[in-house]
Amino acid sequence: MKSKIAIAFENCKKENRPALITYTVAGDNTKNNSLKILNKISKHADILECGFPHNTPIADGGQIQGSSHRALKNGIKLKDVFQIVKKFKKINPSKPLILMGYFNLIYQSGESNFLNNCKKSGVDGLIIVDLPYPENKNFAKKCKKKGITFIQLLSPTTSKDRMRKIIKDSHEMLYYISMLSTTGGKLKVSPKKILKNYNKIKRINPKKNLVIGFGITDKTISSLKSANGLVVGSMLCKIITNSLKMRQNPVTKLDKVVYNLKRKII
């Protein structure tokens, strides 16, 4: 059976456009609001990434750190994250949702226990920032057994030889980090160069759905639309921060922003 993630990519290909992938943090700024945000933006986004926050992240920039901090301050726990996913999936059963976070939370909850909870709540995929290849091989296999897509990351520093190995062992989706940066950095590489790298990876295995993330905003998204998918994260976290500052409703604000992002890639 095809995964919901694979189907989402197929549908986008039919429409000749990249998949729009959003990243927001579970519990930002409240449990309720983060669920409302997911429900709203899922009308425009094709795949939703949902962060489970960690208080010592080593690869996140200021915006996502801010979102994680707000969520943790509100007392978000893993069980709440799964509740949010479950409630979301009840309303949007076919919309793929990917959890993203750091390995220590999985380690503490136990790999199998964590994956069971993923399965029960309807999680479709996982991105674990600090569990690289080949250390992640066993865990990725466990995911596969549960029908959960483990998304391998590739970066501009990944050698070609290493890329081949990672891609060979990967599931249907891969994530290319556009540049050397934490999340939310300013795009310091030209879209042309990013796409050149992107195409190099695509040539290794054209069948894999390859998405680009890091540094993508409403300003840069249209220049990268030949990719299979594009991830926007920090920009959305920043909008939540700003709307809270201006006492605006982050849910309606985010709805508009994601709608606009979508328009730029059609």
Next chain:
Amino acid sequence: MNLKIKKGVPLIDQHDKNFMYGGKFGGNFIPETLKKPIDDLTKLFSKLRKDKKFLKDRDFYFKNYIGAPTPFIKLEKLTDYLGGAQIYAKVVSEANGGAHKIYNATVHCLIAKKAGKKFIVGDTGAGYAGKMLSMAAKKFGLKCKIFMGAKDIKRQRPNVEAMRKNGAEIVPVTTGSQTLVDAVSECMRYWVANCDTTHMCVGSTVGPNIFVKICAWSTAQISRELMIQVKDEFGKIPKKIKLLNCVGGGSSAMGFWNEFMDTDAEFIGIEAGGPKNSKLHAAPLTNGSKIGILHGSAQYVIQDSEGQIGRTESISAGLDYPGISSLHCFLKDTKRAKYTCASDEEALKAYQLVSKFENISPSLEPSHAFAEAIKLAPKLKSSEIIIVNSCGDSLKDKDIIKQKLGSYVR
């Protein structure tokens, strides 16, 4: 499974193919972007540590720049006062810059030069790692950036001034608890974004495996010197000898113990117990914290049941870290070393007592180790030997000491 240390193999090399000690500590839990820079550094270091020219360079700078050997002295008055075991100190604070952090900083600068990097970044808690890195960077012509928690910048002023004088840029870290743990995170994040041009120096035996290795390999100079000094003093390694060292990240203790690994010497690591009546501490080994992942490495770490890293508190900025080197976790589980802790108050008292009786004045970090020596010595026979690594000088803590005790005497 009974974990064991192999004899005749450097401790830093006793890991498996995933760079884990005892199958559960250490490793490389890092973002994909850092895989290649860490692989490159791992290859370069394994080549350099066998390179005669590099070792000659290292020894040259250790001798002429850092000043080897640092003194090994008997604390006669303290021994007489306490009665019991003979107390000695290895006065590592006599090294250039005033602490053991200079060994790691110097080696990292030598490696950065070999790697062709022009920029070097590092984290710091007490400010020693930062001060030494800024010193060494200046000496070797590297541009230097230091990440330091905003809380630590306030409480370790003398070292901050020294870093500025050395021309380093100090980046205040205002996230989280604004101490060492956040400084290390921020420094790693900076490296993720700049690893193509910049070399990173992790300030202690923590972080991804290669940084644990380089740091422990560098500070091992302390025990190479001590081994000779002990044999000079006693004719051989005494049967009953205890090596006491404070542990935060664990770099000075690793250096202090390394050459004695296969001897009968007893190792005692002293963690920061925090304020006397506080639940907060920085002693994951003493208080039975669970294994978790912090800064790319699996280790015993203070955390909640979910895996969020816990808050710590200690009067000593250098020990104020929720985790501990994977090597110390390995030493604990193999029972090669014992770990205990001393409270803020005990450390302050120890500083006072040692400074009053002796010509040395330990900083608040080694004062934790002296506190244990003071507890232990009267219970032991006069034939037994205690050696404390006095790895920092109290001068950097004069503001804190003044505030806590009313006056500062050195």
